[in-house]
Amino acid sequence: MLAILSNLFQPIVILSTLGGVIMGIAFGAMPGLTSTMGVCLLMPLTFGMDAAPGLLMLIGIFCGALYGGSITACLINTPGTPSAAATVLDGYPMTLRGEAARALGISTVSSFAGGIISGTVMILIARRLAMLSLSFSAPETFALAFFGLSIIASISGKNLVKGLMAGCMGILLSMIGIDNITAFTRYNFGSVFLSKGLSFIPVLVGLFALSQCFLTCEELFVERPKAKKMKNPFPSKEDMKTILPTIIRGGLTGTFIGIIPGAGGDISAFISYDMERRFSKHPEKFGTGIPEGIAAPESSNNGTTGGALIPLLTLGIPGDANTAIMLGALQMHNMTPGPSLFLTKLADVHTIFAGFMLANVFVLLLGMLGQNMFVKIVSVPKRILIPVIMVMCAVGSFSINNNFYDVLVMFIAGVIGYFLTKGGFPLSPIVLALILGQMCEGNLRRSLVMSQGGISIFYTRPICALFLVLGTAAIVWPLVKGARNYLIGRKGGRA
């Protein structure tokens, strides 16, 4: 224990973790720049370092970026990363009420706690949980995506029909490009640029950030309520009491989703949001800016960090794109992940575990310290803020692949997003369906290739069957409830 602490408290280890978290928050907060990009760009810098500080810098970026995305999500209705797309739902309405500082406080604490929960799970039972990632194959991933699509109902806001329409739009958009099983090109209109499908981030940035800029232009001279300054950046006692159970559930859900290869913070945030809404005593208040609506996605997306590291360290299987790059970094430092890592490099593994916790503490500290500074964004006059955001949207979209085609996609998505919002269509279902559509379709068909056409593959595998039942129940249950209420109402009317 002492040895771990003395390893951890070397200045270089602490500094590189802190540096990673700061850069992560910056990358996360900028629309278009993601944690994956940050980890990519910074990886060459870690080559010259020792294994532990190098990896902790990358882990710091990973944790920081997942938190950073929520800052812009809460303040300017623009998810800085896909993982923060669900945070917009309640974070922005709270800011509109002038409670920006409260929203950020909740988000900071939830992110911190989500990370710590997943870290604890990782340290305690990493090796037993690792095998879970192997039992997740195409049928299970399909079932999870199917279950995820049922969430559309929860994030549709007031108008369920329009939410479903938006969801279908997202699924259609996800079908653009070469189909992964037969290599047939769909909806590309002869363009090579569309042959591998739409890039996700430009669509996200356009739908949320750019359309919001257009909307704000209309009310350029109406001033928003000034953000109240808070002396104590920590959430109030009442808020803490409300969000504590939410955070624990979110953190654990996030850890679980993180372990699954191919599923990350974006999906887990939506699933946690949906779960909280379903089990809440006041589901109708979700979407109006309530603490649970911020705490659920934020604890959940930071929960995926520890989850994704579990199969990476124990089996060498990356849980998402960030950990896939970290796999390269591990090998670079002669730390081949797998069971042998825990035998040969135990000291380094322990330092990484301890440093992971430290990174989350830094997220909390930086979030609290920076809060009043972040909140100032809200009071920047809109005629200055909007052009800045627009430029950031374009630069962010361009920097993903260094091509203007993505900027064009972003711009079109922005215009469409503007008109959809005007027509009362919720935007989150489009994003959710775009994330899940391909995952759902691709894995359904991959499962059928594996089973050579037999459908028993879906009900003979327990995890797969469980998610399919849950998904079906989530869709059917509200109908049953509605029918029952209708029948009871009629009986009551007759009596």
Place this chain on the structure above:
Amino acid sequence: MMKKVLKGLLACAAVASMMVSVAAWGEELTPIDNYPAKSLQITVPPSAGGGTDVLIRAMAPKMEEYLGVPVTVVNKSGGGCAIGFAAGAQDPNDGSCITAGVAELLGLPYTTSFEYTYHDFEPICNFNSCYGTICVPKNAPYDTIEDFIAYMQENPGTRFANSGIGGPWHILASEFAEDIGAEVVHVPCDGGGPAATACAGGNVEAVNVSDAEVKTYVDSDLLKMLLTFSPVRLEGYPDVPTAEEKGIRGADVVVFRGFLAPVGTPQEAKDAVDAATRYALADAEVQEFMANNMYTNNYLDAEGFQKMLDEMDAVIAEQCDILGISNAA
């Protein structure tokens, strides 16, 4: 932020190149001062931070040292490399621009309506290649490639996971199956890692992606490697036989990394870039980087590279037809 990071990287690179003297092996290459263009831009079509990008960025400072002109690496990714190749083919052919040539270039014209082929470029040299393997789950009943081939021949419909439809490993699995006369089912996954995971979990019978992609799985006892398509035995797995030893086809499907120039680039410039590549490959620092990251040095000169491209293109044309995934009109 980005600028700061880039500045930092540039500073690191500059310091490193000043400090390290070059230990060339084999031949003596001395930096030149008469490169025909004022700068060299390397377009990288695969995604930033990927294997190709990272390797080229490690080599670029050394190439700059040799050529005596600024060498910049530009990522133009998207569209499954189509965007980068389309841009690279239209670059000026005065020696100021080259493109990183990777295996996707050969597959694109067959599976999509991509209008450029490798004939729109002139090969300069190849510097790194990956070859496929045949891996099966650890608890599978066969321990040698012969046993597995016998199993495949008796059980039509053996499932092979690959890294994506129409990709090199899909082509390789098809060629392998045709060669041994077995009928297989191809399961396209979203990349080499997920394909290996599908096999490790016992959801498919075999996976045939590169040794770099299955290394951690083999080392953590999830998969066992029965065969490599590399022309020589793999350093880390000296007991695994090569396809050539067993008389099996498939060494002609290569995930190569080389440099291509736009058609009409002066021979003088191509030769200089070729020499700069050899200069970088001979550098101690680059060699250490490549060893640590499991990149092998598979240098081929322009002629050898052209031959490899021609051979692989023929295999892709043949297998895309058999697989029925050819979209080319």
